[in-house]
Each structure stands twice: as structure tokens, then as C-alpha cells.
Amino acid sequence: MGNTNEPINEKTKRRIMIKVAYDGTDFHGWQFQKGQRTVEGVLNEALTETLKEDIEVIGASRTDAGVHSMGNIAVFDTCARIPAEKVPYALNQKLPGDVRVVAGYDVAPDFHPRKCDTKKTYEYHIFCSPFDNPLKSRHAHWTYESLDENRMDKAGKYLEGEHDFTSFCSVNTQSESKVRTIYDVNVRRAGDEIIISVTGSGFLYNMVRIIAGNLMEVGSGKKEPESIKQILEAKDRTAGGITAPAKGLVLKEYEFIENPVIKIVR
Amino acid sequence: MGNTNEPINEKTKRRIMIKVAYDGTDFHGWQFQKGQRTVEGVLNEALTETLKEDIEVIGASRTDAGVHSMGNIAVFDTCARIPAEKVPYALNQKLPGDVRVVAGYDVAPDFHPRKCDTKKTYEYHIFCSPFDNPLKSRHAHWTYESLDENRMDKAGKYLEGEHDFTSFCSVNTQSESKVRTIYDVNVRRAGDEIIISVTGSGFLYNMVRIIAGNLMEVGSGKKEPESIKQILEAKDRTAGGITAPAKGLVLKEYEFIENPVIKIVR
Numbered sequence: 001m002g003n004t005n006e007p008i009n010e011k012t013k014r015r016i017m018i019k020v021a022y023d024g025t026d027f028h029g030w031q032f033q034k035g036q037r038t039v040e041g042v043l044n045e046a047l048t049e050t051l052k053e054d055i056e057v058i059g060a061s062r063t064d065a066g067v068h069s070m071g072n073i074a075v076f077d078t079c080a081r082i083p084a085e086k087v088p089y090a091l092n093q094k095l096p097g098d099v100r101v102v103a104g105y106d107v108a109p110d111f112h113p114r115k116c117d118t119k120k121t122y123e124y125h126i127f128c129s130p131f132d133n134p135l136k137s138r139h140a141h142w143t144y145e146s147l148d149e150n151r152m153d154k155a156g157k158y159l160e161g162e163h164d165f166t167s168f169c170s171v172n173t174q175s176e177s178k179v180r181t182i183y184d185v186n187v188r189r190a191g192d193e194i195i196i197s198v199t200g201s202g203f204l205y206n207m208v209r210i211i212a213g214n215l216m217e218v219g220s221g222k223k224e225p226e227s228i229k230q231i232l233e234a235k236d237r238t239a240g241g242i243t244a245p246a247k248g249l250v251l252k253e254y255e256f257i258e259n260p261v262i263k264i265v266r
Numbered sequence: 267m268g269n270t271n272e273p274i275n276e277k278t279k280r281r282i283m284i285k286v287a288y289d290g291t292d293f294h295g296w297q298f299q300k301g302q303r304t305v306e307g308v309l310n311e312a313l314t315e316t317l318k319e320d321i322e323v324i325g326a327s328r329t330d331a332g333v334h335s336m337g338n339i340a341v342f343d344t345c346a347r348i349p350a351e352k353v354p355y356a357l358n359q360k361l362p363g364d365v366r367v368v369a370g371y372d373v374a375p376d377f378h379p380r381k382c383d384t385k386k387t388y389e390y391h392i393f394c395s396p397f398d399n400p401l402k403s404r405h406a407h408w409t410y411e412s413l414d415e416n417r418m419d420k421a422g423k424y425l426e427g428e429h430d431f432t433s434f435c436s437v438n439t440q441s442e443s444k445v446r447t448i449y450d451v452n453v454r455r456a457g458d459e460i461i462i463s464v465t466g467s468g469f470l471y472n473m474v475r476i477i478a479g480n481l482m483e484v485g486s487g488k489k490e491p492e493s494i495k496q497i498l499e500a501k502d503r504t505a506g507g508i509t510a511p512a513k514g515l516v517l518k519e520y521e522f523i524e525n526p527v528i529k530i531v532r
Contacts, residue, residue, distance in 0.1 A: 021397075021400055022400050070399070070401060088397055092397065097400065100397050100399055102396070102397045131287075131354055131358065131366050131367070133287045133366060134288050134363065134366055135289055135405060138404075139401060250401070
């Protein structure tokens, strides 16, 4: 078991990895909480019902209440003989409309999605218009301020690289080390929307939302792009700006540096 | 009254035009129906409460259940002294989150939004992917088929011009003449989405959804682009293809050939 180079036999307990898209609006976040509607909770229920086994998923990213996903990752163990690529078809019939499993793969039985090297991409969507728009309001933070996306893009570049992100995480962050690597920050405009895209090795609690909040202040002219460098160097959350609301945030993509997918002999 | 070239005094009864955006998902369409949640109904209620007068709007387009809008138009008469451009701010405080008034203008007292020359643009959104996605599913029709947007664009061109659109409207259409002018049909891809944009002088009942249904059949290879010409010439609804679902349709923009906006002397 656990040798990712060798096929395993499907009669043994297998680990399956699924890719999960959801609209976070009506969820109390990813993580299971008794009596609350959570993504983990509805996945466990649907999997247990579908595979007739008690299933508990392990999620890659425990997104907050209101945060959306195009590609969060979870794994679970099962003795069921269902081909992994058929799991989405079976599961989506049981899932509510605001969650969809969009891929399924067999992975090594010891693969843990939070204990491996990854690149994660988050997007933060801002709708800039004198009035909010009901066709945008579930998945974008609305502001009546005009924002300059070029200033925001310039500011974001100061965050690229390996840094101590103490100024850019919630004071409630539990991680001991606040050092993370950001590979890429870019800010672009698509019509009335500004999209901040951030790719990194990992993110601290509220980190992308605090980055978005600071970049918005740069975009509106309240702060200079260069101020981001000073905030970073202060290593103090109180040096930074606001935490942008959850609903503008979407977990876009997970990339595993070492591909965990294995072939099953049938 | 009714002279659009001369300013009118605001102490007289005025007509105000508003631009209305809504997510049609949770509405039984635009038109007021007793006991049903309609866009017209919630607008009348919010206006009556805000202006302390019985207000009934006249809508430009009575969109069907499930159809969305970025720019439907309505007018109403009031003696209230509120500046037209402030109406959105006052009204949005009373409206539910799935309707927003995004502009307000004074117009001539005899201006009727259904009795004047207009250009209307509708968009039909199709999400092409093996699985539906909760972040797309409210505002796009999902299909697992791959569609060729170039074939669809070619097919759409046959619809441009003045034609009898009997083959492209519901058999329940009440209009006597089925002749309409389409100025422009174009089909483009944006990532996983295909967007059909149609601009015309006016549209028959279900016309854009039937155009979208036919173009999808062209995109998937079930029909040739040239078949659209034959369907048009048949002048028979049974010659055409399916009516695409309402939720992919959005009324994008209204353009009045003669600008109805007037200046108010204060």
C-alpha cells in the first residue's frame, strides 16, 4: 500500500479523489458542523447513500462560509467497485444543485490532500458599478467606487515570492509559521468586473480576502501601490487594510506538484 | 404635455423611466399575477411604499418565468418631487436582492415603452462541460455536448434581416404579423461558455429561445448551418427545433431609436 508507482488491486480498500464545485452562498463553509449545512456534510451524506458505506471525506481546503469553489479537492476511502470516473455521475444525482462533483480519480491509499506540495489559485471578483446587479451579486463583491486595475496589479507584484504574511492573515490564524510563497498575483478587468488572481503554495486564514481588501484600497486611490511593501514588512495585521467579503472569493484550481492519480488494474 | 422637445414643470404629474436588472430564477416572470411573485409586482409594491402613492409600472418587455434582465425598462407616473436619478437609491432599499433599479430618467408624459421604435439585445448563455457547475447554473443552460461556435455563428447569419419568423415563434404567439427585423446575430465563446447575442426590432413569443435551440442543434452537428434558411422559409413552427430553457436567456439592453429622456426645470 502507499506505493504510488504500482497499481493496486481494486478489491482492497481504495482511495478516491474528487474535484468539487460549489456555490458557497447557502453553506456554512466546507467543514462539517453538527446542525449546520456544510459542503463536507452534504458530500458525506450523498457518498454514504450512494456507496452504502459510512464515508467521511478529507478536504483539501476548508473554505469559509460564503466562499465558492470551482475545484476544491477531497478524498475518501471505499471498498465499492465503482470506477472512479463514474463517481461524479452517481453522486451528482444525490447532491443538491449548489454542489457538483466534476471529476473522480483513483489515488494512492496514503495520499492526503493537505499533506503534499500544491499550487492553489484563488480568484477574487469585484463588481464596479454605481448599483449592484442581481446577476453578479452572488459571486462578486460590489463597490460603487471606481478602481484602477493597473495600480492594483502593480501593488500585487510586491506580494510575489516567499514572505512572512503576518500582516495579511487574520489574528486568529493558527499556523505557527506565517511564511508562504506566492507565485503569481495578477489583476485584470473584464467589463465591469475586476478579477484578482492569486496563485500560491498555501494560504493563511483570510489571506486572499485581506490581499483583496488591500488591493481595493490601492485601486480606489486610498493607498499607494508601494504601501503594500511596507505593510508586508511590518509583519503586523493592524498595518494592513480591510478583509474583503467572502462572497467575492472562489477557489479556482488545485495543482498537485506530484500527480497523485494512479491506474487501477481491472 | 407630450411635447418631448420642451421641458415640463415638475409640479405636474411626471413620467419616470427606470432600468431594471433582475435574476429571474425566483420570479414567475415580469407580468403581474395575483398570488405569484413577479418583477412587476415587487416593483409596484416598492414604488408604492417609497412614493406613498399607488404606482403601477408599464414594462417594456414582459419576460417569461426564469428569464433574466440586465436592462429591462419600465415607466410610471408620479407627483412625487424626487429627482429621477435618485429613484434607484430610494427604491433599491425596499427591493429584494434579486431586483435592482440601475437608472432613472424623466421622460415625456406620453412616452410608452412598447409603442416606440427600439433595438433590443438578448443574450443566450450555454455552459458546455461534462458536468454542470453551481457557479454557472442559475444563468446558463448546461449541455454536456461539445458545440462548434463557428457553425452556430454561420447559421445565425441566415436570420439577419427582415423575415417572417413563424418557424421561430411559439404556436401560442398572439401577434398578427410574424415579420420582424433582426439586425445582428453573433455567437462567441468565452471559456466553457457559448454566448448567442441577438439584436432586433422586436421579438415574437419564445423567439430567442427557439433561435438558441436551433443553433445548439447546428453546433452539435445534428443540423447543418444552411438548414436555418430552410426552416425560416418553411414558415411553420414544426419545421424548427427545440425551445431552449428560459434560464439561459438574459435581456441585455434596450435602445430607443428616439431618445425619450427630457430635462426637468427645477
